[in-house]
Amino acid sequence: xGDLVSNLSLGFGVALSLQNLGLAFLxxxxxxxxxxxxxxxxxxxxxxxxxxxxxxxxVGALIMLAGIYYGAQYGGSTxxxxxxxxxxxTSVVTALDGHEMAKQGRAGVALGIAAIGSFFAGTVxxxxxxxxxxxxxxxxxxxxxxxYFSLMVMGLVFAVVLARGSILKAVAMILVGVxxxxxxxxxxxxxxxxxxxLPFLADGIDFAVLAMGIFxxxxxxxNLDHTEHRDVVRQAIGRLLPNKEDFxxxxxxxxxxxxxxxxLGILPGNGAVLGPFAxxxxxxxxxxDPRRFGRGAIEGVAGPExxxxxxxxxxxIPLLTLGIPPNAVMALMVGAMTIHGIIPGPQVMTKxxxxxxxxxxxxxxxxxxxxxxxxxxxxxxxxxxxxxxxxLFPAILMFCCIGIYSINSLPTDVMFIGLFxxxxxxxxxxxxxxxxxxxxxVLGRLMEENLRRALIISRGxxxxxxxxxxxxxxxxxxxxxLVIALLPSIRKGRDEVFTE
Amino acid sequence: MSVLHEGSExxxxxxxxRAPQSLAGGLFLIALAALALWLTRDLSQGTLNAMxxxxxxxWLAVGVGLSGLALLAFAFLxxxxxxxxxxxxxxxxxxxxxxxxxxTIRGYAFGPLVIPGLGMLVAGPLAIILGxxxxxxxxxxxxxxxxxxxxxxxxxxFGDLLNLPIPVFPQALTGLFPADWSxxxxxxxxxxxxxxxxxxxFLTTRGRRRASIDIADHSGRI
Numbered sequence: 001x002g003d004l005v006s007n008l009s010l011g012f013g014v015a016l017s018l019q020n021l022g023l024a025f026l027x028x029x030x031x032x033x034x035x036x037x038x039x040x041x042x043x044x045x046x047x048x049x050x051x052x053x054x055x056x057x058x059v060g061a062l063i064m065l066a067g068i069y070y071g072a073q074y075g076g077s078t079x080x081x082x083x084x085x086x087x088x089x090t091s092v093v094t095a096l097d098g099h100e101m102a103k104q105g106r107a108g109v110a111l112g113i114a115a116i117g118s119f120f121a122g123t124v125x126x127x128x129x130x131x132x133x134x135x136x137x138x139x140x141x142x143x144x145x146x147x148y149f150s151l152m153v154m155g156l157v158f159a160v161v162l163a164r165g166s167i168l169k170a171v172a173m174i175l176v177g178v179x180x181x182x183x184x185x186x187x188x189x190x191x192x193x194x195x196x197x198l199p200f201l202a203d204g205i206d207f208a209v210l211a212m213g214i215f216x217x218x219x220x221x222x223n224l225d226h227t228e229h230r231d232v233v234r235q236a237i238g239r240l241l242p243n244k245e246d247f248x249x250x251x252x253x254x255x256x257x258x259x260x261x262x263x264l265g266i267l268p269g270n271g272a273v274l275g276p277f278a279x280x281x282x283x284x285x286x287x288x289d290p291r292r293f294g295r296g297a298i299e300g301v302a303g304p305e306x307x308x309x310x311x312x313x314x315x316x317i318p319l320l321t322l323g324i325p326p327n328a329v330m331a332l333m334v335g336a337m338t339i340h341g342i343i344p345g346p347q348v349m350t351k352x353x354x355x356x357x358x359x360x361x362x363x364x365x366x367x368x369x370x371x372x373x374x375x376x377x378x379x380x381x382x383x384x385x386x387x388x389x390x391x392l393f394p395a396i397l398m399f400c401c402i403g404i405y406s407i408n409s410l411p412t413d414v415m416f417i418g419l420f421x422x423x424x425x426x427x428x429x430x431x432x433x434x435x436x437x438x439x440x441x442v443l444g445r446l447m448e449e450n451l452r453r454a455l456i457i458s459r460g461x462x463x464x465x466x467x468x469x470x471x472x473x474x475x476x477x478x479x480x481x482l483v484i485a486l487l488p489s490i491r492k493g494r495d496e497v498f499t500e
Numbered sequence: 501m502s503v504l505h506e507g508s509e510x511x512x513x514x515x516x517x518r519a520p521q522s523l524a525g526g527l528f529l530i531a532l533a534a535l536a537l538w539l540t541r542d543l544s545q546g547t548l549n550a551m552x553x554x555x556x557x558x559w560l561a562v563g564v565g566l567s568g569l570a571l572l573a574f575a576f577l578x579x580x581x582x583x584x585x586x587x588x589x590x591x592x593x594x595x596x597x598x599x600x601x602x603x604t605i606r607g608y609a610f611g612p613l614v615i616p617g618l619g620m621l622v623a624g625p626l627a628i629i630l631g632x633x634x635x636x637x638x639x640x641x642x643x644x645x646x647x648x649x650x651x652x653x654x655x656x657x658f659g660d661l662l663n664l665p666i667p668v669f670p671q672a673l674t675g676l677f678p679a680d681w682s683x684x685x686x687x688x689x690x691x692x693x694x695x696x697x698x699x700x701x702f703l704t705t706r707g708r709r710r711a712s713i714d715i716a717d718h719s720g721r722i
Contacts, residue, residue: 172567186553460549
């Protein structure tokens, strides 16, 4: 406990310096600004804004990136409530009741409770990270390549189970993602694989390029096909602060949402996505009158929003302690860290304590900033939401081009976001979900490395994966999950959860 | 967005193909697997003890191919979704804009054809205006104003404030300014000229705007 306090005070010492406070503020502000644009999710936002952190020192850059992430996340919820366009999977649920509340002239209360719930969840999640960081890092030290490989397999199985739609298609997407990660020079033998002899592919496909193509460009093309009605609420936003009655209705959902979100967020394989869905279903089951849900129930906003934010934050845990990014956003963080010369993993905490604890403390600061920025600035966001898409997307397009060019100064990178955008657009049209592919891509290289090492240690025997107890346990969990997901009765339930 | 329209029933089977979307997806995966297998044909497989460069890609390609075959089989056995509506206009203009940006930002040589490096000054507006036409609702005037105001903003933000190594304007441009001006001064002056041009276009073509924009705005479409 004493450790926790001293570590946190070290962290706050870093995070509360004037420069880092300013960076956190700026990050939250630009993150919200871009994230609030309809059709731009956190991944595209971070990829677009990555270059603006290049000139900073590593601590400042990561603090700003974390701020951008929270801002983008909160911006997505704002769009969900005000326009009924969820920027990404985790704010789908918020749109259900949040937009109904907005239609009843209670948009301000919905946004207010979302911000307050998120802040509370963020505070708790920060403490969870600080408390679990050290023990989990210890765990990482007893993990060998065999265990790492099995853990990543489990993460990918999670991603399959949590993906929307057909399981077969999700499996295919994961395999394609891992396959894409093998493009480039083979680390052991130095031979080039699947590079078409092109020199810029020798280092493999750049993650930011792939992510920007699939989540930025493909999304633009898809949005252009759907000339959908954007009903920005015409009603007044109303008062922002929830009254006593609202608080009474929502404090329990906030507590439950925080707990569920924080627990699910730690799971590898994008468990954070499940948080809001699980919370919404639970609140509906617990409510005295479930019919209120879908018609503007404040619990339907408070719970999922807290779960969303708690999960967003605890998903930093696998990255910071084990060095394994649990979802695409964290994978971008890996990219950002490597650009600044930091290799994520258990050694960050011991070798670079100011960075580790500073970042954790800045998470709490970032959450406070969101509360401070968002509530008074809602008027601006509403105006931004009214910009027609025909003017919005050319601007997004140019920002994507500039952003990706400035990462490596390669015109070919810009061309590749076009190519991957086209591929992503086709995949969407064929009914595939691109998120699992990105996760497969991220984990692919780590998996190959660890698989090779594990097999060298075991002299080519695959049995090592079931002989070592931890590895066997992880694989068993993965197998059980997959079987459960394939059982017909559960599959129906899963479909219901996702269509709700 | 896509999760919300779950109400549409999958169409009952017409003809032998019962799920065209799965059919197309399956073919796509098989093609991808075949490409990967063909590209790794010359690499050694190695043994489990010492894995060669081709082992993992080949296994994965086989996995992708099998998933593709399974999807293909399901397309004839189970009813599924139809292919969504396609449009060519969106992808063509968006890709065109990206390519235009890529070849003009630093210059590019296609064999004998050499495009000079024109920097953000040209590449930005090119991407905005070309890309803007991806939607049938595009209006040249609005796009020109957007390009003329957003480009100087980006020039100042990325080139001046953040000092990113991105070409901002063609070198020939410095010749137009007094010789003792620094790069930064030229950048700022160019940005200011563009911003003023944006305001001028906005003000001079204002009268015509009102008539047209009202109609579009009331449709409430994106």
